[in-house]
Amino acid sequence: MRRRDFLKLVAASGAGAVVFTGCDLSQFGDGDPKREFQIQSAVDNPQDFALGRDLWYATAYPGIAGGSGLIVRVYEGRAKKVDGNPDYPLNMGRSTALEQSLVQELYHPDRIGGPLKLKGDRGSGSFSALSWGDAQNEFNSMITAGKGSTLLITGPVSGSEAAVVDQFTKAIGGQHVTYEPEERIVLREAMRRVFGSEHLPAFDLGNAQFLLNFGAEFLNDWISPVHLSIGYGAFRAGVGGKRGRYWHVGPQLSATAANADKWVYINPGTEGLVALSLAQVMTSQGLVDKGAASSIYNGISLDDYAPDKVASKAGISADQITEMAKAFAGAKPAIAMAGTSAAAHTNGLFNLTAVYALNYLVGSVGAKGGVMLNPDSPLPDVLPNMTGGTSYRDWKPIVDKIKSGGTKLVLVHDANPVYGLPPAIGLKDALGAGTKVVSFSNFLDETTTQADLVLPTLVTLEDWGLHVPDPGPGYPTVALQQPVVKPFVDAKSFVDLLIGAATTAGGSLPWKTNEELVRTVVGQLQQAGGGNITGVDDPKEYFVTVQGQGGWWDSNKAASAAPTAPAKPTNAAEPKFDGNGEYYLLPYPTNSLSYGENSHLPWLQALPEPISTNVWSTWVDVNTSTAKKLGVETGDIVKLTTSTGSVEVAVYMNPSAPTDVLLVPFGQGHVIFSRYAEKRGENPFAFIAAQTEAETGALAWAATKVSIKKANKKVRVPRLEGSVPAYQLEEFPIIEVEAAE
Amino acid sequence: MAHRWGMTIDLDLCTGCQACVVACQAENNIPINTEENFQQRRAIEWIRVERYWEGEFPNVKARYIPVPCMMCENAPCEPVCPVYASYHTDQGLNFQVYNRCIGTRYCSVNCHWHVRFFNFWEPKWPDSLKQQLNPLVAVRSRGVMEKCSFCIQRIDHAEQSAQLQGRDVKDGDFTTACAQACPTRAIVFGDLNNADSEVAKTVASTKRGYQLLADLGTNPAVVYLKKIDADPLPEDSKHKYFDSSQYTRVKETVAVG
Numbered sequence: 001m002r003r004r005d006f007l008k009l010v011a012a013s014g015a016g017a018v019v020f021t022g023c024d025l026s027q028f029g030d031g032d033p034k035r036e037f038q039i040q041s042a043v044d045n046p047q048d049f050a051l052g053r054d055l056w057y058a059t060a061y062p063g064i065a066g067g068s069g070l071i072v073r074v075y076e077g078r079a080k081k082v083d084g085n086p087d088y089p090l091n092m093g094r095s096t097a098l099e100q101s102l103v104q105e106l107y108h109p110d111r112i113g114g115p116l117k118l119k120g121d122r123g124s125g126s127f128s129a130l131s132w133g134d135a136q137n138e139f140n141s142m143i144t145a146g147k148g149s150t151l152l153i154t155g156p157v158s159g160s161e162a163a164v165v166d167q168f169t170k171a172i173g174g175q176h177v178t179y180e181p182e183e184r185i186v187l188r189e190a191m192r193r194v195f196g197s198e199h200l201p202a203f204d205l206g207n208a209q210f211l212l213n214f215g216a217e218f219l220n221d222w223i224s225p226v227h228l229s230i231g232y233g234a235f236r237a238g239v240g241g242k243r244g245r246y247w248h249v250g251p252q253l254s255a256t257a258a259n260a261d262k263w264v265y266i267n268p269g270t271e272g273l274v275a276l277s278l279a280q281v282m283t284s285q286g287l288v289d290k291g292a293a294s295s296i297y298n299g300i301s302l303d304d305y306a307p308d309k310v311a312s313k314a315g316i317s318a319d320q321i322t323e324m325a326k327a328f329a330g331a332k333p334a335i336a337m338a339g340t341s342a343a344a345h346t347n348g349l350f351n352l353t354a355v356y357a358l359n360y361l362v363g364s365v366g367a368k369g370g371v372m373l374n375p376d377s378p379l380p381d382v383l384p385n386m387t388g389g390t391s392y393r394d395w396k397p398i399v400d401k402i403k404s405g406g407t408k409l410v411l412v413h414d415a416n417p418v419y420g421l422p423p424a425i426g427l428k429d430a431l432g433a434g435t436k437v438v439s440f441s442n443f444l445d446e447t448t449t450q451a452d453l454v455l456p457t458l459v460t461l462e463d464w465g466l467h468v469p470d471p472g473p474g475y476p477t478v479a480l481q482q483p484v485v486k487p488f489v490d491a492k493s494f495v496d497l498l499i500g501a502a503t504t505a506g507g508s509l510p511w512k513t514n515e516e517l518v519r520t521v522v523g524q525l526q527q528a529g530g531g532n533i534t535g536v537d538d539p540k541e542y543f544v545t546v547q548g549q550g551g552w553w554d555s556n557k558a559a560s561a562a563p564t565a566p567a568k569p570t571n572a573a574e575p576k577f578d579g580n581g582e583y584y585l586l587p588y589p590t591n592s593l594s595y596g597e598n599s600h601l602p603w604l605q606a607l608p609e610p611i612s613t614n615v616w617s618t619w620v621d622v623n624t625s626t627a628k629k630l631g632v633e634t635g636d637i638v639k640l641t642t643s644t645g646s647v648e649v650a651v652y653m654n655p656s657a658p659t660d661v662l663l664v665p666f667g668q669g670h671v672i673f674s675r676y677a678e679k680r681g682e683n684p685f686a687f688i689a690a691q692t693e694a695e696t697g698a699l700a701w702a703a704t705k706v707s708i709k710k711a712n713k714k715v716r717v718p719r720l721e722g723s724v725p726a727y728q729l730e731e732f733p734i735i736e737v738e739a740a741e
Numbered sequence: 742m743a744h745r746w747g748m749t750i751d752l753d754l755c756t757g758c759q760a761c762v763v764a765c766q767a768e769n770n771i772p773i774n775t776e777e778n779f780q781q782r783r784a785i786e787w788i789r790v791e792r793y794w795e796g797e798f799p800n801v802k803a804r805y806i807p808v809p810c811m812m813c814e815n816a817p818c819e820p821v822c823p824v825y826a827s828y829h830t831d832q833g834l835n836f837q838v839y840n841r842c843i844g845t846r847y848c849s850v851n852c853h854w855h856v857r858f859f860n861f862w863e864p865k866w867p868d869s870l871k872q873q874l875n876p877l878v879a880v881r882s883r884g885v886m887e888k889c890s891f892c893i894q895r896i897d898h899a900e901q902s903a904q905l906q907g908r909d910v911k912d913g914d915f916t917t918a919c920a921q922a923c924p925t926r927a928i929v930f931g932d933l934n935n936a937d938s939e940v941a942k943t944v945a946s947t948k949r950g951y952q953l954l955a956d957l958g959t960n961p962a963v964v965y966l967k968k969i970d971a972d973p974l975p976e977d978s979k980h981k982y983f984d985s986s987q988y989t990r991v992k993e994t995v996a997v998g
Contacts, residue, residue, distance in 0.1 A: 096759070
């Protein structure tokens with residue numbers, strides 16, 4: 001029977017209804033959608049729709065400074081979903097978009113599947129595959145030849161990985177340098193100068209009543225975003241008694257600043273001047289103890305920073321400074337915080353020290369609702385704390401040594417310095433000069449393409465580790481990372497490879513594998529006593545319990561470490577800018593791509609930058625009236641020129657952008673870094689001037705001036721904004737408040 | 742009706758971080774939104790975070806508002822579907838039956854919150870990324886509408902687990918992917934019919950609650966808690982982008998530090 005004939009027959013016959021429905025006529029045609037057309041909904045699955053059971057494993061992610069505890073849903077041997085570990089004290093079950101995206105790192109289509117050997121020219125990305133046996137032989141011979149002149153470049157490491165890196169460096173007689181966001185190097189030094197602490201700051205935000213933040217992106221990609229966001233939630237919910245008030249001071253209404261009750265614009269790099277001016281107002285008006293200020297701002301005459309002397313430099317009024325000082329001193333407990341772009345100036349250290357010292361004036365150091373100083377690692381010998389990164393200034397002699405042949409072997413893991421350091425330093429050329437380079441990367445990126453040998457390593461969800469978070473929760477904490485799935489590709493643990501290399505170099509390490517190291521150190525934690533696991537004597541059971549909990553921590557030792565009052569004052573200085581452009585160039589890390597290390601993950605590429613809502617691209621935020629003056633609008637291509645070079649990017653008209661500041665996000669401009677990142681947008685590190693912070697030598701990436709010119713081209717900027725019509729504002733009502741007495 | 746699943750979203754706590762957006766995409770097998778998807782305004786985000794401007798530099802504020810499906814009690818998307826693909830469950834959920842949908846997109850036109858998304862293309866993942874797909878959630882094919890389901894697979898799982906234990910689902914047994922990720926606890930999910938649930942208590946006690954486009958009378962199950970503006974912009978700079986001067990602003994006394 002032809003199909004048409006069949007349909008005719010069915011349409012004409014009551015029997016057709018029976019054929020279609022497969023049920024009796026009494027259930028058909030009564031108009032009730034619940035009974036009519038009973039078709040199984042794919043969203044209302046029967047219980048046996050999916051076979052198998054899901055299992056949840058606790059592990060840890062060390063990829064951001066504070067790290068986080070995770071639980072991962074594993075289904076038939078595949079990791080399906082990452083969430084925060086509710087037991088882990090830093091993130092307490094919560095997570096970021098980055099942590100959610102770890103499954104995409106694991107199953108990334110462009111992940112390197114096995115060892116690779118350079119086939120073509122360096123930088124060409126042309127490699128041939130080889131077996132692990134051959135790769136290991138080649139690696140061993142490089143280690144033997146490189147003994148005494150090996151450079152190991154890693155991202156920030158702590159805990160068990162740091163212990164092995166330390167042992168390896170000693171065994172081979174080499175040097176270890178850490179690549180981390182340069183502004184964090186300034187922050188670490190500020191912590192030493194102001195509090196005498198080797199750790200990044202922790203904040204008791206939940207109990208604070210007032211937060212004065214100078215530029216720190218603490219709700220997005222700064223030191224410990226989930227932990228700080230949890231604190232922020234408690235701060236806003238009024239855990240401390242009243243809803244906390246947050247004022248943001250800085251040159252950009254950033255994704256974090258948008259949450260502030262008030263944003264106070266100041267010129268880039270003047271954060272320290274404003275902080276001193278606040279101190280001057282507080283002391284001269286008797287709002288705080290004047291005697292304390294003289295010892296804290298040792299050697300600085302605060303009267304030189306009275307509001308009328310600072311206001312014009314900072315681009316605000318003297319009254320605004322006075323208002324800020326009164327608000328800060330009047331609401332206790334209050335916290336002063338600074339970071340991100342405030343640290344990325346030639347006077348970055350001064351900016352941070354001047355701001356953090358404000359906490360002493362209002363009695364917030366080590367106090368409830370104030371700045372907390374974390375204790376050291378519970379086992380500093382086998383679980384070292386995270387050490388600071390290498391500043392741009394310190395990279396120069398390292399690069400020169402590679403270039404001159406003084407370094408015979410360069411090993412790179414979890415770092416992409418060829419992308420993240422300005423080209424002026426010449427690292428790419430130095431690596432191409434003949435030194436042997438081994439990369440332990442999972443992706444071909446700008447640094448890995450300079451390698452002779454690529455040894456892919458396990459990713460977060462496949463490997464073991466013990467990590468000491470910095471900043472921690474205020475008490476000794478160790479996060480346990482464990483494999484939640486078998487390796488998806490033919491990769492090996494970086495720590496295993498390093499232990500092997502150290503042995504080849506003649507070292508004698510007490511552990512044969514990464515797993516053995518982790519098990520041994522957990523045993524040492526058990527012997528040390530204390531911690532969250534009690535009443536378990538059997539070592540095996542103890543280890544399994546730590547695995548289940550996701551780590552070890554001792555909340556009974558919750559106490560802020562005693563601060564050391566500022567001993568070495570930082571010179572008060574104004575920012576210096578490179579170039580003759582009429583605008584400040586202010587690059588900024590975003591909540592998703594950060595400084596470009598996450599650009600290979602498609603969920604993060606497609607995550608709208610919160611303020612502009614732009615995705616997948618680089619743009620320049622231009623103030624609405626400035627754009628009109630320049631004759632450009634969203635989508636117009638403009639040429640940005642600094643003393644280093646020129647780039648062409650699209651305009652995004654941003655009503656919150658300052659009139660004389662051009663904002664450009666970090667994250668794009670990868671030459672090679674998977675299908676999702678390469679040849680997309682521009683890399684701000686490539687066109688900023690290589691200015692350095694005066695004392696630490698960190699890269700001052702916000703100290704460049706730029707000019708802008710219309711390029712008479714237009715593109716459509718991919719973004720969420722405009723995808724749906726805006727609601728009427730009455731549907732977004734805002735409560736105005738009066739301060740409760 | 743045993744349950745009426747609902748959600749509160751506290752705009753005073755939302756930081757716009759969008760952890761909820763990626764958590765939802767990971768949980769619900771939402772296709773990767775490419776650059777072209779955004780340029781064609783066809784990106785799929787079951788929950789999205791919108792940003793609103795108020796004022797202009799230097800007196801300017803940006804506001805965030807997460808928008809999932811409102812799960813309306815009287816949902817405008819339901820009666821317009823000619824094949825009953827969009828229907829109402831006895832738990833107050835507004836469902837989309839993918840294998841009924843014939844892609845008329847009437848429901849999308851009739852949804853004032855714009856939270857329904859049409860699959861203009863067959864969803865594509867590289868083979869390796871398919872390993873991550875959630876086996877409990879159907880992948881939607883080309884030509885059908887999709888939308889937030891309040892993580893129905895989690896509701897089902899919790900109900901089945903409770904049933905095995907011979908009890909009803911308790912508050913806190915499960916939550917949606919967006920609420921689970923939210924670092925500030927701005928999003929809270931639960932049963933509005935359970936007076937002891939956190940959402941029901943919040944809805945009953947808050948002075949800041951409102952529903953988005955409440956005037957339409959659809960009675961959304963998502964209740965927003967208004968943003969507290971402790972330091973409002975000067976009157977003359979408030980509404981440069983959206984003129985809301987004709988509307989009354991609520992003034993209440995809230996304790997602020």
